[in-house]
Amino acid sequence: MAATESLVPVSGPDRRRTRPALREFPWVVAGLGALASRDALGQSSVDTKFLFYKESDGRTQVVNPMVLLHQDLGDQWGNIDLLLAYDAISGASPSGAYPTADATTSASGKAGTSGNIPQTTYKDTRKSIGLSYGKKFGAHLPSIEVSYAKENDYTARSVGISDAWTMAGGRGTLHFGASLARDFVDPVTNNLHFNKNTNGFSLGWTWILGERDLVDVSGSLMNQSGYLDDPYKIVPIGPIGTTITTPDHRPDTRSRWALVTKYAHYFPWDGAIKASYRYYRDDWSVQAHTLDVTYDQKLDSDWIISPRVRLYTQTAASFYGQLFSSPEMYMSADYRLSALSSILGGLGFTKKIDEQLAVNFAATYQSQTGRDRVTPIASTPAARGAGTVSAADMTIYTVTVGFTWKY
Amino acid sequence: MEILSEHREDAALFTTRFALMGGGASVQFVDDRGQDHAKRLARAVEREARRIELKFSRYRESSVVSEINRQAGRTPVAVDDETEFLVGAALDLARLTGGCFDPTVGVLRRAWNFSGGHVPSPEEIEAVLPLVDAGAVSLRDGTVFLRHARMEIDLGGVGKEYAADRAAELLRADGVRAAVVSFAGDVRTIGFRGDGRPWKIGVLDPRDRQRCRFAVRAPGDVGVATSGNYERGFWNDGVHYHHILDARTGWPSLGLASATVVAPTAFRAGQLSTASFLLGPEAGLALLEQTPGVEGALITEDGAVLATEGMRFLSDLPGGVWASWH
Numbered sequence: 001m002a003a004t005e006s007l008v009p010v011s012g013p014d015r016r017r018t019r020p021a022l023r024e025f026p027w028v029v030a031g032l033g034a035l036a037s038r039d040a041l042g043q044s045s046v047d048t049k050f051l052f053y054k055e056s057d058g059r060t061q062v063v064n065p066m067v068l069l070h071q072d073l074g075d076q077w078g079n080i081d082l083l084l085a086y087d088a089i090s091g092a093s094p095s096g097a098y099p100t101a102d103a104t105t106s107a108s109g110k111a112g113t114s115g116n117i118p119q120t121t122y123k124d125t126r127k128s129i130g131l132s133y134g135k136k137f138g139a140h141l142p143s144i145e146v147s148y149a150k151e152n153d154y155t156a157r158s159v160g161i162s163d164a165w166t167m168a169g170g171r172g173t174l175h176f177g178a179s180l181a182r183d184f185v186d187p188v189t190n191n192l193h194f195n196k197n198t199n200g201f202s203l204g205w206t207w208i209l210g211e212r213d214l215v216d217v218s219g220s221l222m223n224q225s226g227y228l229d230d231p232y233k234i235v236p237i238g239p240i241g242t243t244i245t246t247p248d249h250r251p252d253t254r255s256r257w258a259l260v261t262k263y264a265h266y267f268p269w270d271g272a273i274k275a276s277y278r279y280y281r282d283d284w285s286v287q288a289h290t291l292d293v294t295y296d297q298k299l300d301s302d303w304i305i306s307p308r309v310r311l312y313t314q315t316a317a318s319f320y321g322q323l324f325s326s327p328e329m330y331m332s333a334d335y336r337l338s339a340l341s342s343i344l345g346g347l348g349f350t351k352k353i354d355e356q357l358a359v360n361f362a363a364t365y366q367s368q369t370g371r372d373r374v375t376p377i378a379s380t381p382a383a384r385g386a387g388t389v390s391a392a393d394m395t396i397y398t399v400t401v402g403f404t405w406k407y
Numbered sequence: 408m409e410i411l412s413e414h415r416e417d418a419a420l421f422t423t424r425f426a427l428m429g430g431g432a433s434v435q436f437v438d439d440r441g442q443d444h445a446k447r448l449a450r451a452v453e454r455e456a457r458r459i460e461l462k463f464s465r466y467r468e469s470s471v472v473s474e475i476n477r478q479a480g481r482t483p484v485a486v487d488d489e490t491e492f493l494v495g496a497a498l499d500l501a502r503l504t505g506g507c508f509d510p511t512v513g514v515l516r517r518a519w520n521f522s523g524g525h526v527p528s529p530e531e532i533e534a535v536l537p538l539v540d541a542g543a544v545s546l547r548d549g550t551v552f553l554r555h556a557r558m559e560i561d562l563g564g565v566g567k568e569y570a571a572d573r574a575a576e577l578l579r580a581d582g583v584r585a586a587v588v589s590f591a592g593d594v595r596t597i598g599f600r601g602d603g604r605p606w607k608i609g610v611l612d613p614r615d616r617q618r619c620r621f622a623v624r625a626p627g628d629v630g631v632a633t634s635g636n637y638e639r640g641f642w643n644d645g646v647h648y649h650h651i652l653d654a655r656t657g658w659p660s661l662g663l664a665s666a667t668v669v670a671p672t673a674f675r676a677g678q679l680s681t682a683s684f685l686l687g688p689e690a691g692l693a694l695l696e697q698t699p700g701v702e703g704a705l706i707t708e709d710g711a712v713l714a715t716e717g718m719r720f721l722s723d724l725p726g727g728v729w730a731s732w733h
Contacts, residue, residue, distance in 0.1 A: 103433065103435070103587050103589040103594045103606065103607075103608050103609070104589070104592070104594075104609040104610075104619060105589075105592055105593065105594050105608050105609070105610055105623075105631045105633040105667055106592035106610075106611035106633055106635065106638070106665075107592060107633055107634060107635030107636070107637055107638040107665060123614060123710075152710060231725060232725055
């Protein structure tokens with residue numbers, strides 16, 4: 001379910017964003033509880049997904065198997081969701097990569113001659129677990145969720161609570177949630193340890209407009225504090241040719257707001273369109289708009305085909321720059337904080353094997369374009385020697401296969 | 408031998424490559440005296456490197472090292488100044504590392520078999536360990552003597568760096584003002600590249616040996632050497648056993664995957680990279696910080712980079728002044 005969504009970067013390639021959405025977005029933290037409410041139909045299920053994510057130019061590549069177990073314990077005991085995920089992440093950092101070296105130093109010289117291409121590369125694995133429990137009390141379906149994830153240089157812990165309160169004769173649901181995340185950052189480039197805290201709140205309203213239409217409007221606030229720098233990014237200062245660099249440094253707080261409107265319409269010919277618009281802004285001056293439309297069409301009793309389009313655009317952070325003339329309080333040359341746009345196209349298939357088992361396959365292609373056109377060309381392997389291009393320029397492919405078993 | 412040239416204004420960059428000491432060797436130098444002169448110079452450099460390999464390799468029956476080992480426990484072997492210098496330097500390194508490094512550690516090969524993947528028993532190690540004793544190496548009056556029979560000395564730990572320095576000296580004596588010599592993973596530079604920029608030395612990533620983890624810019628005449636656990640070793644029951652053995656225990660040293668040092672000579676860089684590798688992350692970094700005129704970066708077994716303060720001026724590690732250059 002959420003894995004595909006969370007793995008598609010909203011504002012460019014950020015391997016932190018490759019985490020399942022549990023921790024990143026509090027409305028989704030609450031959402032796993034909401035999932036319990038959606039699936040509270042007296043049926044248990046196992047969902048598995050295997051996702052392959054690849055960015056162009058040898059950047060980030062992720063292999064992400066995950067399993068979601070939804071266990072219904074009956075009206076008296078509620079239900080439990082257990083999410084297990086594993087990410088194998090690898091790639092080359094576009095910051096500071098050198099195209100060539102004159103010689104290479106190594107332990108005993110089997111690759112000791114010149115010609116290797118030095119790159120700042122990384123490999124990491126991430127193991128995560130999320131557990132959610134929900135139980136219905138009259139019109140309320142409160143739930144609680146905890147999650148934990150571990151990487152080589154990052155530890156994430158979070159807890160969230162939510163409630164879905166059905167009213168208006170079952171036509172409307174008020175859903176709200178809160179979450180706390182306490183993360184630890186241990187950059188591999190030094191021996192320092194940092195904390196990163198996130199408090200999230202969400203509030204939304206789902207309204208059934210009739211037999212064929214459903215609307216959901218929700219808002220969320222996420223307050224982050226602590227170490228928000230990217231320890232693997234650098235900032236160039238000074239005129240070209242005599243540039244010095246300094247580590248990326250960002251404000252130690254960030255307030256992030258999002259307003260999401262979702263609409264679903266069911267057509268009489270076994271088709272459904274689902275559209276969402278998301279407006280995002282934060283106090284780093286980043287504003288973003290996302291329009292996402294998916295159409296599901298039943299081809300026969302067993303097949304569903306789901307084409308999808310997503311458009312995304314964002315403005316740059318106030319302290320973003322490709323080259324700074326003098327040091328400033330906050331500076332980042334990270335292209336993920338630059339102005340950029342992307343378009344994503346995807347196609348998914350679901351095949352119902354029998355009443356209990358369904359398999360699905362989906363693929364997406366995303367083209368991302370930086371709008372500043374002045375991001376240092378050294379930052380992007382594809383851009384070497386190509387003139388005024390943006391380091392945000394790249395394409396992203398994802399392939400997902402999975403199955404759902406209901407029992 | 409292969410010589411390539413690349414024109415840079417009135418001078419050309421010549422490159423020669425050959426096999427040396429179980430690894431690859433490359434020598435690049437900028438010269439404006441034409442192909443024939445460059446070829447003669449390249450051959451002279453290769454000859455000098457091979458002379459050192461033949462003289463000090465323990466694999467060569469005719470080498471001085473083999474002779475010293477054959478006479479272990481019997482009689483001192485008369486040696487020349489060059490051998491005396493290398494043996495003395497190896498003993499100095501043993502003292503510097505508190506015995507972690509020992510030029511007589513090679514006898515532990517009788518217990519370890521890194522190509523066969525054999526993990527010795529503690530008893531097998533204990534049986535050989537008494538023969539690992541730098542204190543039993545006598546260096547006096549132009550002779551070297553191993554006091555115990557069956558002892559062995561190995562100068563492989565310092566030989567290739569010495570050869571890189573000798574090659575660089577030969578080039579400089581001939582008038583070359585810009586060169587980079589890379590012998591089996593150890594590097595010595597002269598001056599700056601033809602375009603005026605420092606020579607750029609990639610540091611191999613222990614986790615992915617097709618790539619470099621970061622690069623060092625050589626500030627003029629320096630040596631850059633790396634000790635690492637990734638070239639020879641094997642896995643057994645989830646434990647990586649590598650060939651760099653702590654001479655005090657007979658077991659592989661723990662904590663680091665590689666240690667890279669920049670020093671005034673490749674010889675010095677090689678000594679300190681070995682020493683810091685054997686001492687481990689904390690003591691190794693402290694040694695490099697305390698040693699004047701050297702800088703270094705250690706890559707731990709779990710992938711972290713620990714660098715001396717001065718490496719920020721020499722490397723493209725995050726925060727380094729070369730991070731935005733390419």
